[in-house]
Amino acid sequence: MKKSDILLMLAIACIAATLRAPITAVGSLITLIRADIPLSNAVLGLLTTIPLILFAVVSPFVGNFDKRFGTGYVLLASLFVMIAGILLRSYFHIAGLFLGSVILGIGITFGNVLIPGIIKSRLQSHIGLATGLFITSLSAFAGISAGISLPISLLPGMNWRHGLAVWVILIIFAVVAWYPQRSIRLASRSSAGEDRPQTNLLKSPLAWWLTVFMAMQSIIFYFMVAWLPSVLNSRGISWENAGYYAFGYQIMSSIAAFLIPQLAARKADQRTILGITSSIYFFGIALLLVSHSPEVLLAASLICGFSSGTSFGMTMLLISLRSSDGAISAKLSGMVQSVGYAFAAIGPILMGSIFDSTNSWTLPLIILLSFTILLLLSGHYCGKNQTV
Numbered sequence: 001m002k003k004s005d006i007l008l009m010l011a012i013a014c015i016a017a018t019l020r021a022p023i024t025a026v027g028s029l030i031t032l033i034r035a036d037i038p039l040s041n042a043v044l045g046l047l048t049t050i051p052l053i054l055f056a057v058v059s060p061f062v063g064n065f066d067k068r069f070g071t072g073y074v075l076l077a078s079l080f081v082m083i084a085g086i087l088l089r090s091y092f093h094i095a096g097l098f099l100g101s102v103i104l105g106i107g108i109t110f111g112n113v114l115i116p117g118i119i120k121s122r123l124q125s126h127i128g129l130a131t132g133l134f135i136t137s138l139s140a141f142a143g144i145s146a147g148i149s150l151p152i153s154l155l156p157g158m159n160w161r162h163g164l165a166v167w168v169i170l171i172i173f174a175v176v177a178w179y180p181q182r183s184i185r186l187a188s189r190s191s192a193g194e195d196r197p198q199t200n201l202l203k204s205p206l207a208w209w210l211t212v213f214m215a216m217q218s219i220i221f222y223f224m225v226a227w228l229p230s231v232l233n234s235r236g237i238s239w240e241n242a243g244y245y246a247f248g249y250q251i252m253s254s255i256a257a258f259l260i261p262q263l264a265a266r267k268a269d270q271r272t273i274l275g276i277t278s279s280i281y282f283f284g285i286a287l288l289l290v291s292h293s294p295e296v297l298l299a300a301s302l303i304c305g306f307s308s309g310t311s312f313g314m315t316m317l318l319i320s321l322r323s324s325d326g327a328i329s330a331k332l333s334g335m336v337q338s339v340g341y342a343f344a345a346i347g348p349i350l351m352g353s354i355f356d357s358t359n360s361w362t363l364p365l366i367i368l369l370s371f372t373i374l375l376l377l378s379g380h381y382c383g384k385n386q387t388v
Contacts, residue, residue: 009123024142025146025164047089131262211340214315217312229243
């Protein structure tokens, strides 16, 4: 591997570390924030939902900035937007708390969308490794942030505002790492001198099947993030142990997200891997639905974590593999993530409402089982060896 490729992958990993950590920090600090600012839990819950909504709304427009200003400079600018959002969210009371979340969500969206295109364009020979590294860094620092933001806030002289603001440090590292890569532009066939018609992704069945796959895996993942401990508790697991099971879910997700894309990238056709993943997901959710055994529920949590990490990692990988060039990959990424994160923002709220109405997780889990069937179907079509 060339030195330039190694440096680019390290820069991508540094950016990936910033894409979820500022969001997951909020969850562990809600109690402290509410004690300081008199807002309901429902309103404070918007602090984690707002970025997901922005992902959905802004993703389709990222390509316009990329074409005009260049990928590297747009991504560099987005890091400074994230810094502004975090500082505004941390230190400017109620208005800043929510406006900062909006600005932060906008900045993060550019990294979400552009990184798969950069991997496709500049790391073609190492797509599996680069994608696995990207997802693992994103997931690992999301977990680290959720785990240590509260202890940081409780240190002498610190408070929740510092617990939110401290993640600016990660972004500063990302700026330093990315600055040498600022001149990167996404390669396309037309820029290389090939004459080709403009691609309309909205007319591409492949693009839509991949979008469905992203939407299904997103709604299941964010349901698990929001409600898995509650589901486990309803099955007789103590809240403390449910937290440990949820941590195991995240660990398995990170491991799968790193390993499986590397294996899948070596194959021209990914349908078998996607089919097995969807089937395992169905089995894991079914166990959550029917079992009350602590051992079985632990296994179900780990199975779902593995399937979740594989599904997300495969989505990012397929955005690269199913694109004919880096520019198309960025457009496809925008389309896929726009719909996917819309489901991610809405899904947990709807599932929570169903639970409030029925006082049971049975119906939400049955709905999730139907989503794994759609995951299986869409994976069959977007796993074929073809490109947009």
